[in-house]
Amino acid sequence: MNKLNFIHKLIDGHNQSQFLALSTEQQQQIIAILRFEGLLARLAHFLSEDQIDSCAPHIKRHLLSAKLQADRLAHFCRNEAEIIHKALAKKGIKGTFLKGAAYALMGTDLLKGRQFTDIDLLVSKPELEPAELTLMSFGWLQKVMDNYDEKYYREWAHEIPPMIHRKRDTVIDLHHNLVPPISGRAPDVEIFTQNALSVASGQVLRPAALVLHSMIHLFTNEEFHNAYRDLNDIHLMLTHFSNEAFWSDITSLALDANFEDELYLGLIQSTHYFATDIPEQTLQTVQAAAQKNRSRLTQRLITKAYQLAVSPKHPSQTDWRHNVCLAFCFVRGHLVKMPLKVLTKHMTFKTYRLTIEYLFGKGFGKEQTNKQ
Amino acid sequence: MSVHNIVIDTGYCKFKIDKIPSFALEQAKLIYPDIGTTMPSNSEFDFSIKFVTRSPVRRFISRQLDFYVDDFNPFRPVPYREAYAFLEWSMNWCVTALLSTDFKIHAAILEKNGKAVIFPAPSGSGKSTLTAHLMLNGWRLLSDEMTIIEPSTGLACPSVRPICLKNNSIDLVKAWGDDIVITKPVEDTNKGTVAHVKPSALSYEGRFDKVKPVGIFYPRYDANIELDLYELNKTNAFAKVVENAFNFSILGSVGFETVSELTNSCWHIEGHYNDLELVREFLEEQIEQA
Numbered sequence: 307m308n309k310l311n312f313i314h315k316l317i318d319g320h321n322q323s324q325f326l327a328l329s330t331e332q333q334q335q336i337i338a339i340l341r342f343e344g345l346l347a348r349l350a351h352f353l354s355e356d357q358i359d360s361c362a363p364h365i366k367r368h369l370l371s372a373k374l375q376a377d378r379l380a381h382f383c384r385n386e387a388e389i390i391h392k393a394l395a396k397k398g399i400k401g402t403f404l405k406g407a408a409y410a411l412m413g414t415d416l417l418k419g420r421q422f423t424d425i426d427l428l429v430s431k432p433e434l435e436p437a438e439l440t441l442m443s444f445g446w447l448q449k450v451m452d453n454y455d456e457k458y459y460r461e462w463a464h465e466i467p468p469m470i471h472r473k474r475d476t477v478i479d480l481h482h483n484l485v486p487p488i489s490g491r492a493p494d495v496e497i498f499t500q501n502a503l504s505v506a507s508g509q510v511l512r513p514a515a516l517v518l519h520s521m522i523h524l525f526t527n528e529e530f531h532n533a534y535r536d537l538n539d540i541h542l543m544l545t546h547f548s549n550e551a552f553w554s555d556i557t558s559l560a561l562d563a564n565f566e567d568e569l570y571l572g573l574i575q576s577t578h579y580f581a582t583d584i585p586e587q588t589l590q591t592v593q594a595a596a597q598k599n600r601s602r603l604t605q606r607l608i609t610k611a612y613q614l615a616v617s618p619k620h621p622s623q624t625d626w627r628h629n630v631c632l633a634f635c636f637v638r639g640h641l642v643k644m645p646l647k648v649l650t651k652h653m654t655f656k657t658y659r660l661t662i663e664y665l666f667g668k669g670f671g672k673e674q675t676n677k678q
Numbered sequence: 679m680s681v682h683n684i685v686i687d688t689g690y691c692k693f694k695i696d697k698i699p700s701f702a703l704e705q706a707k708l709i710y711p712d713i714g715t716t717m718p719s720n721s722e723f724d725f726s727i728k729f730v731t732r733s734p735v736r737r738f739i740s741r742q743l744d745f746y747v748d749d750f751n752p753f754r755p756v757p758y759r760e761a762y763a764f765l766e767w768s769m770n771w772c773v774t775a776l777l778s779t780d781f782k783i784h785a786a787i788l789e790k791n792g793k794a795v796i797f798p799a800p801s802g803s804g805k806s807t808l809t810a811h812l813m814l815n816g817w818r819l820l821s822d823e824m825t826i827i828e829p830s831t832g833l834a835c836p837s838v839r840p841i842c843l844k845n846n847s848i849d850l851v852k853a854w855g856d857d858i859v860i861t862k863p864v865e866d867t868n869k870g871t872v873a874h875v876k877p878s879a880l881s882y883e884g885r886f887d888k889v890k891p892v893g894i895f896y897p898r899y900d901a902n903i904e905l906d907l908y909e910l911n912k913t914n915a916f917a918k919v920v921e922n923a924f925n926f927s928i929l930g931s932v933g934f935e936t937v938s939e940l941t942n943s944c945w946h947i948e949g950h951y952n953d954l955e956l957v958r959e960f961l962e963e964q965i966e967q968a
Contacts, residue, residue, distance in 0.1 A: 330722070338726070338748035341776075364692070364724050371778040378928045621749045 309335060310623055317345060317538055318580040319545060322352035330362050337368050339620040344535045347376035347419035376419045383410040383422040384507070386476050390427065391507035393444040397436050401427040401508055402499055404481065404519060408510040409539070412503070416546060417539055424468065424477040430495065434482045438466060446471050446478055454655065462488035462644070484519055485526060489643045493563035513547040514555035521572030522565055525612065528639030530632060533616040540572055541580040553588045561595055570596035571612055578613060611635055684713045685723055686769070689885030690826055690837035691777070693769055696728035699743070702761035705861045709840045709876045725772045729761060747772055763864055763872050766839065773824060773837065774924055780835065781936045782924040783825040785894075787834055788817040789884075793892040793965040794834050796825050796944075798922035801869070804899030807847040810875055811954040812961075814854065819881035820889070829929070829936045832943070833888040838881055840874035848873045891940065892965055894919065896948040897957070905957060906950040915946035 313336060315321045325333065340346040350358065350373035358369050387407055394401055402408075404426035409417040429437045442448075446469035451459075459467050464483035470476070483492045498519065502509040511519060517540060524536045560569035570592045576582040577589075597605055614631035617623070640649055686693045686706065698706070707713050729743040732755075741758035744751055745768055756764045774782065785798035786809045799805035806822060813819045820836040827834055840861075843851055848863050848871060859876035896910075896918070910918065919937050920926050926933045945964065951957050 334723070338750075341748065342750050364722070367777060367779055368724070371776060374778045375928060378930060381930075 309339065310618060312336070313339060313618065314579045317348055317352070319352065319542055322349060323357065325349065325353065326357060326360060330365060333361070333365050335622075337365070339618060339623065341368075341372065342620045343618050344421045344532060345419070345538060346372035347421070348538070349419070351376075351418035373419065376421060379422045380410045380420070382476075383407055383425065386425055386474070387411055387507040389444075390425065390441070390478065393440055394429075394437060394508075397440050399429060399433050399437050399440070401429045401437065402502055403505075403508055403510050404428055404484075405523065408516060411505040411507060412510055417542060420535075420539065424479050426465075426479045426481060428481040428484070428495070428499070431482045434466070434480070437480060438469075441469055441478060441480070445473060446476075454659075458652075462486055462648075464492060484522060486643050488645070488648060489526075490645065491564060491642070493565075497559065497562060512555070513543070513552055514559050517543045517547065517572075518556055518559055518565060518569060522568045524616070525568045525571045526639060526642045528636045528643075530615045530635065531619065534618045537575055537579060537616050541576045541582050544573075544576060544582050544584065548583065553585055557588055557591055560592065566592060566595035567599060571609065574609055575613060575616055579617075608638070611638075686710050686713065687885070688769070688837045688839055690835050691725070691769070691773055692723040693772070694723040694726040695765070696726050698729050698765065699758065699761050702729075702765060705762040705874075706765065708859060708861055709874055711879075711882055725769075725776070727765065727768055727772075729765075747776075760864055760867055762861065762874075763867055766842065766874065769839065770823065773826075778925050778928050779829075781827040781829055781926075781929060781933060783827070783919065784823065784922045784924060785825040786822050787820040787825040787891070788812050789820060789889050790817045790962065790965060792889060794820065794889045795961060795965065796834075796891050796894045797897055798825075798894065798918065799897050801844070803897060804847075805897050806841050806843050807850060807899070808897050808954060808957060810841050810843065810847075810851050811854075812958060813841065813875075813878050813881060814858065815958060816880075818884050819877050820884075824924075825891075827891070827936055827940070828888070829932045831888070832890060832936070832939050834891050835888050836881075836885045838877050838885040840876055843873050843875060845870045851875065891944055893945045893947070893961075894940070895961065896946075898948065898950045899952065900950045901952050903950045904953050905960065907960070908948045910946040910948060912941055915944075916941045918946070 312324070316324055316336070317340075325336065328336065337346060340349055346368065350369040353369065358366055361369065383406065387403060387410070390401070403411055406420060406422045407425045407427070409420055410422060427437075448467050448469050451467055456467070459465070464486045465479050465481040469478045469480065471478075483495055484498060485492045498511060498515040501512045502515075503512055510516065520536065520540050520543065524533060524540070527533075556569065560566050573582070573584055573589060573592060577584060600608075611631040611634045614628050615635040617628065619628070644652065684695050684703070684706075686695060687710075695703075695706070703713075726748055727745065728749075729745045731742065732744050742755040743758055743761055743764075744755050745753060745764060747768060753768075783796065783798055785796045786805055787794055787796050788809065789795075790812075797805055797809065809819065809822050819838060819841070820834055822839065822841040824837055825834060826837055843860070848860070851858060852860060861874045863871045863873040865871045894915070916937055919940055923933070923937070926937065929936070947964075949957060949960070
């Protein structure tokens with residue numbers, strides 16, 4: 307049995323019962339890989355209670371444990387979102403929840419079994435400072451950083467440094483854009499946030515914007531630990547939201563905001579791994595748009611590189627080819643977020659800093675302005 | 679370094695050990711009966727554990743090992759000579775981090791005459807010395823460190839692993855008799871000097887026998903006190919169980935109900951003592967009254 311091919315089919319949303327036909331030994335191997343990728347809880351959610359009950363006791367225990375943990379984390383995430391929403395409402399700020407937090411708030415069907423960690427929240431640029439101060443007054447504090455890192459976040463990035471609650475240890479990543487402004491690709495956030503959906507604790511992006519953002523996040527990233535899970539999220543969302551209006555919306559949004567590359571990669575990889583049902587017309591339009599940016603060969607190379615970069619990383623399923631592609635995408639991930647000149651300066655400075663730290667210990671020679 | 683394919687069966691959990699240094703395997707054979715002699719079918723295990731050295735340099739200089747659970751390596755490397763101690767630690771980690779459906783308390787648990795007593799205690803309170811004394815005097819060890827309660831039945835599940843002794847208690851227990859099986863102490867771990875006592879045959883053979891807890895005893899070694907006993911009221915009893923629990927909030931309402939049941943059905947006593955015999959006598963009397 308080719309384990310990876312089996313897994314791709316297993317978590318596409320339709321074929322989970324194939325798990326029951328496996329031998330216990332095979333089930334064990336699948337569980338190890340799924341857990342590694344953060345997808346065990348998802349399989350547990352796809353299976354019905356009776357199906358899980360029919361498994362061997364130790365297999366059942368793995369599935370139920372993963373499901374339990376994921377469900378509790380989702381519950382904590384919703385609670386946290388409610389607290390944040392109420393805090394910001396006092397200043398008349400209505401943030402838009404992104405990514406994991408958004409999925410948790412949107413309802414019980416979407417993306418069950420996902421692992422949650424930080425809460426991502428988007429506010430407009432003018433609202434950023436009042437939001438930050440409000441959150442601080444409610445107990446979310448920022449890690450102390452040195453001046454260079456502060457500058458990196460405040461001037462170049464699309465989010466401010468993470469804020470950690472002093473008692474609950476929950477983390478908020480407060481965004482004012484979806485992509486670092488320094489990259490030159492930061493869109494007018496309005497076109498993403500218009501027609502946002504209202505949920506119990508604020509709002510979330512409308513489906514086309516939600517899915518496109520997920521693709522942008524995946525394909526402008528330099529590391530891929532969670533890439534396979536993120537791609538599965540994308541596949542499930544594309545399937546869940548699929549209708550004419552959705553496809554039209556996501557295509558025009560991507561073209562307007564110049565993210566046709568990311569949309570193309572998202573659609574192609576999702577189809578490759580999970581056989582997502584995408585209208586031929588949409589695929590052709592997006593492919594043509596992305597193709598304009600580079601030669602055919604380059605496009606094929608990039609697509610192939612990402613194909614391996616997003617595949618599962620369990621050691622039993624990777625080889626040197628994955629490392630090559632990961633290295634390539636690591637470099638590209640940096641380049642799409644920072645112009646080469648800036649990146650070179652940034653990397654040089656970081657290397658210099660790391661060397662000093664290694665030789666003389668942390669804190670040596672660093673400038674740090676104490677926050678008021 | 680040798681390659682071995684063995685399974686450690688603790689009752690609650692089975693661990694397949696894929697790769698382990700020979701000296702660590704020898705220690706494991708000392709502690710767990712049947713390793714290498716009976717080989718359960720390959721499919722019946724919960725987690726696979728292996729030790730490898732990733733860095734070619736660290737294979738020779740300041741030897742260290744990386745250890746993997748199901749090929750996942752979230753941990754820092756460990757010094758080579760601590761391999762056995764870390765095998766034990768990694769088995770704890772698997773149950774704590776990856777199995778959440780049963781209620782888990784950081785506590786020892788032993789049984790006599792069909793009645794189990796739970797012993798929650800932080801490190802350094804003398805719990806393991808007491809555990810060893812009870813086990814070597816006819817009590818069945820379910821676990822030295824992790825009490826596991828099935829929410830649906832309220833029964834405690836054995837997870838039979840060695841008793842971990844630290845520093846002074848190692849020599850103390852060794853002096854109790856020549857037939858007590860203890861691994862060679864390993865010094866300078868982050869817990870000091872550490873050694874493991876083999877579970878008694880009674881304990882190992884009973885590793886599938888679940889039992890109802892009847893009491894919770896909080897041991898506090900105090901050189902100046904022979905035996906002082908304090909009964910906890912229900913509120914404190916509930917709070918203390920939660921304080922020592924691993925996964926109370928993850929279990930949500932199920933956790934709450936399990937602790938309520940324990941609070942109502944068990945006696946709750948805190949004991950300050952320097953005399954192990956007195957404690958044992960007290961406990962053996964107490965469980966007969968339940």
